[in-house]
Amino acid sequence: MDEYGMCRLDDAPMLAGKLKHGKNIVFSFGDGEVNAYVAMIAPSFEVIGTMPFGGKPSGYVVSLLHHGMYYFTLDSELHPNYIGEKLNLALPMSRHVAEMLNAISEALHTKFLLTNANGVSLREDHKLSGHYAAVNARCHCGEPLLVAPVVLSQDGTKDNPTMVCYDHAIHSFRFSDLVQGRQKEPVTND
Numbered sequence: 001m002d003e004y005g006m007c008r009l010d011d012a013p014m015l016a017g018k019l020k021h022g023k024n025i026v027f028s029f030g031d032g033e034v035n036a037y038v039a040m041i042a043p044s045f046e047v048i049g050t051m052p053f054g055g056k057p058s059g060y061v062v063s064l065l066h067h068g069m070y071y072f073t074l075d076s077e078l079h080p081n082y083i084g085e086k087l088n089l090a091l092p093m094s095r096h097v098a099e100m101l102n103a104i105s106e107a108l109h110t111k112f113l114l115t116n117a118n119g120v121s122l123r124e125d126h127k128l129s130g131h132y133a134a135v136n137a138r139c140h141c142g143e144p145l146l147v148a149p150v151v152l153s154q155d156g157t158k159d160n161p162t163m164v165c166y167d168h169a170i171h172s173f174r175f176s177d178l179v180q181g182r183q184k185e186p187v188t189n190d
């Protein structure tokens with residue numbers, strides 16, 4: 001995210017993670033210069049009645065404030081012209097929006113092992129010393145976080161593993177509790 005709280009292309013995996021959890025999302029993004037957009041993407045919706053222009057809405061509904069709304073499958077690369085036609089955008093805006101939607105599509109189909117509701121991921125190709133490591137989260141002590149070896153794991157379940165610090169394994173977390181970036185240091189009472 002940039003200093004104004006607007007999403008960038010590298011936030012696409014986080015956005016995709018929320019969509020994978022079935023959340024409707026509203027977010028802003030820009031080209032870093034003059035154009036800014038507010039988008040909503042809804043992965044889950046009920047279609048009621050018959051559409052007057054034909055077609056059956058399916059996939060993801062994408063709405064763009066002040067522009068248009070359409071539904072996309074987000075399973076292949078979308079051409080800026082197509083986005084422009086469907087969302088009522090001219091160049092270069094259709095290109096900016098296509099870049100963001102394509103980055104989200106790509107993230108939706110990258111082989112992640114797990115992504116939690118905060119957008120923290122474990123990915124097939126992201127390992128340290130043979131253990132899966134969180135792609136975008138680290139411990140409050142600054143170390144990367146790895147899936148705990150079974151012996152350290154209290155109740156290591158497959159979809160919510162225990163995560164521990166890289167070099168000393170003294171701090172541990174449940175995967176579902178991780179947030180992006182550095183974890184907050186727990187408050188202790190001593």
Ligand SMILES: [Zn+2]
Binds near residue numbers: 140141142171
């Ligand atoms: Zn630590």
